[in-house]
Amino acid sequence: MQRAIGIPSTYRPTRPIVRPHPALARTLRRAHQLGIIAVSILLYFLVRGLVDGRETEAVRHADSLIDFERALGIFWEPRLQEWALRIGPLDTVANWIYIWGHWPVIAATLTWLLIAHRDSYSIYRNALLLSGAVGLVVFIAFPMAPPRLVDTLGVVDTITLHSPAYRVLQPPSLVNQYAAMPSLHCGWDLLMGIAIVRHARGRLRMIGYVLPVAMYLATILTANHYVMDGLIGMALVVVALWVVTSIRRSSPLRPALSWSLAPRS
Numbered sequence: 709m710q711r712a713i714g715i716p717s718t719y720r721p722t723r724p725i726v727r728p729h730p731a732l733a734r735t736l737r738r739a740h741q742l743g744i745i746a747v748s749i750l751l752y753f754l755v756r757g758l759v760d761g762r763e764t765e766a767v768r769h770a771d772s773l774i775d776f777e778r779a780l781g782i783f784w785e786p787r788l789q790e791w792a793l794r795i796g797p798l799d800t801v802a803n804w805i806y807i808w809g810h811w812p813v814i815a816a817t818l819t820w821l822l823i824a825h826r827d828s829y830s831i832y833r834n835a836l837l838l839s840g841a842v843g844l845v846v847f848i849a850f851p852m853a854p855p856r857l858v859d860t861l862g863v864v865d866t867i868t869l870h871s872p873a874y875r876v877l878q879p880p881s882l883v884n885q886y887a888a889m890p891s892l893h894c895g896w897d898l899l900m901g902i903a904i905v906r907h908a909r910g911r912l913r914m915i916g917y918v919l920p921v922a923m924y925l926a927t928i929l930t931a932n933h934y935v936m937d938g939l940i941g942m943a944l945v946v947v948a949l950w951v952v953t954s955i956r957r958s959s960p961l962r963p964a965l966s967w968s969l970a971p972r973s
Contacts, residue, residue, distance in 0.1 A: 744833070744837075762851050762886065763853070763886070765851060766851040766852055766853040766857075766886035767853045767857070767858060769850060769851065769852040769853070769889070770852050770853040770854075770855075770857075770858050770888065770934075771858070773852065773889065773934055773936060773937070774858075774861075774934070776936065777934065777935055777936055782935050782936070783935070784928075784935055785855050785861065785863060785928055785931070785934060785935065786855075786861055786862055786863050788928055788929060789863050789864070789866075789928070789929055789930075789931055792929045793864075793866075798929070799866045799870065799929060799930070800870060800871075802866065802925065802926040802929040802930050803866055803867050803870055803871045803926075803930060804871075805922050805923060805925075805926035806867065806893070806923070806926040806927060806930050806932065807867070807871060809897065809919065809922060809923050809926065810893050810896070810897065810923065813897065813900055813919065814836075814896055814897075814900055817832075817900040817903055817904060818832065818833065818836075818900075821903060821907065824907070825907050828903075828906075828907065830956075831949070831952055831953060831956060832899060832900075832902075832903045832949075834952045835899055835945065835948045835949040835951075835952045836896060836899060836945075836948075838948040838951065838952060839892065839895055839896070839899070839944050839945045839947075839948035840892065840896075842944060842948070843887075843890055843892050843895075843941075843944065846889060846890060847884055847886070847887045847889075850889060851884075851886035851887070852886060852887075852888040852889040852937070853885075853886055853888060854885070854886075854888040854931065854932050854933060854934075855888075855931040855932070855933070855934060856868075856930075856931035856932060857885065857886075861931075863931040864931060865930075865931055866929070866930045866931065867930055867932070888932070888933055888934065888937050889934075889937040889940065890937050890940040890941035890943075890944050891927055891933040891937045891938045891940070891941035891942075892941055892945075893923055893927050893932070893933065893938075893941070894920065894923055894924050894927060894933065894937075894938040894939075894941040894942050895941035895942050895943075895944050895945035896945065897919050897920045897923040897924075898919075898920035898941075898942045898945050898946070899945045899949065900916075900919060901915075901916040901917065901918075901919040901920040902916065902949065903916070904916030904919070905917060920942065924938045924942075
């Protein structure tokens with residue numbers, strides 16, 4: 709049998725490359741990115757099992773922090789909560805901020821960044837993951853009871869008293885109750901605030917300024933965190949953001965990300 713002229717004997721027909729629809733590809737990429745965050749959050753909650761039976765140690769660490777704050781003259785937690793409880797609706801507002809100003813805000817901000825500012829999304833995601841990883845190590849190695857679980861302080865758990873649905877959604881038996889240090893409530897809200905200030909436009913940028921301050925006060929007024937652990941949580945996130953930004957800036961494959969808080973086009 710004669711071979712067809714012009715067709716090599718090694719020729720094999722290739723299968724056409726099937727590419728997903730662009731819209732479907734974008735959806736899959738976004739789902740993948742959000743899935744990374746979801747798995748990390750699951751690990752954050754599952755660390756509860758590693759601190760079981762260490763309540764005495766956690767309270768002892770809390771006492772050490774309280775003594776340190778007293779030495780600095782910043783042990784204000786009982787006084788601030790007592791003041792808030794006198795003003796009536798202030799403790800309810802603090803509860804709302806603590807509950808709705810954390811995970812919902814994080815999810816909304818990261819989704820917005822992924823859709824509208826995809827080039828910058830990975831910076832904030834990686835800073836969140838890095839600070840969260842450090843936080844998990846500290847939670848395991850140095851568990852600390854929040855003010856509401858230290859009987860000698862005389863503070864009350866305002867969320868359990870006035871917003872019991874939150875404890876139903878996040879049962880104490882499933883979450884780490886001894887993760888007061890560092891406060892990722894404060895740290896991650898600061899991270900989201902920085903993202904909003906840098907990338908939002910107009911008056912929406914004010915949310916970025918108000919958010920971390922409001923959360924910091926709410927963590928104290930609800931007796932979930934101390935003065936110091938909120939500051940340490942914020943410092944941890946700032947360092948994580950600096951590390952991630954520095955790595956990206958030094959990479960030849962990615963443009964540098966400025967630390968400026970000016971809005972970006």
